[in-house]
Amino acid sequence: MQRVILKILYTFFFSAIIFSSALNAQDSSFRLQQADSLFKTKQYTQALDLYKTMFEQNKYTPAMLLKMAYIEEGLAETGQALYHLNLYYNVSHDPSALDKMQELASKYGLQGYDVEQSILLSYFHEYHRYVSLALAALVFLLFAIAVFLKIRKSNPIGPVIAAIIFMIPLALNVNVSEQISTGIITESKTYLMEGPSAGAPVAGIIGGGHRVIIVKQTDVWLQVYLNQKYYYIKQGSILPITI
Numbered sequence: 001m002q003r004v005i006l007k008i009l010y011t012f013f014f015s016a017i018i019f020s021s022a023l024n025a026q027d028s029s030f031r032l033q034q035a036d037s038l039f040k041t042k043q044y045t046q047a048l049d050l051y052k053t054m055f056e057q058n059k060y061t062p063a064m065l066l067k068m069a070y071i072e073e074g075l076a077e078t079g080q081a082l083y084h085l086n087l088y089y090n091v092s093h094d095p096s097a098l099d100k101m102q103e104l105a106s107k108y109g110l111q112g113y114d115v116e117q118s119i120l121l122s123y124f125h126e127y128h129r130y131v132s133l134a135l136a137a138l139v140f141l142l143f144a145i146a147v148f149l150k151i152r153k154s155n156p157i158g159p160v161i162a163a164i165i166f167m168i169p170l171a172l173n174v175n176v177s178e179q180i181s182t183g184i185i186t187e188s189k190t191y192l193m194e195g196p197s198a199g200a201p202v203a204g205i206i207g208g209g210h211r212v213i214i215v216k217q218t219d220v221w222l223q224v225y226l227n228q229k230y231y232y233i234k235q236g237s238i239l240p241i242t243i
Helices: 002-040 044-056 062-074 078-092 095-108 115-151 157-179
Strands: 181-185 190-193 202-206 211-218 221-226 229-234 238-240
Touching (some): 002 044, 002 062, 115 157, 211 229
Antiparallel strands (some): 181 238, 190 229, 211 221
């Protein structure tokens, strides 16, 4: 009897989860259709509000990101437009997005939009996990061969040396992947500091829209790389380009 009750409870529990997921998916689909309908009728601000709500819930499509960028450009929200264009490119690799980013960067005198850098960073963030997995599998295989040779009373030094050699790029790839990220400066008046402190010397003041490489975080400060120099910027002034 107890088993029957537990089985009923498990069935009810999983059915509730499936039903809830289906409702969420249906709701997201309805909101997206509603937002797209508003976009088609040129009710851009209303459409953008719905797109933002979906994006905050981590629900998006490449087309949605592109439409958000289009609307934000029309509203003169250049930083937000470039942010969503960057995200669109990261998920689509559409070369026309690079052209548009360069066009906006050139128009408003923004830095950090080198095409080669954009391509390199995008592919790095997409494939670095696979590179790490491949290198880890190779290192494991080499150590397994070394153990097998040891059991067979053969010299395992060759596979061990090879494993150690491949561990170097593996460590570098993992270490760099944890540090490298990019972000868009969103504040219209952002202070570039020489140190991670409000009392540090001010190196300069820039507006929104510039893209920077985020190196590391110290408390509420982010160390960034821009125009071949390192600066510190308040964390709240940057939107990390991640999905």
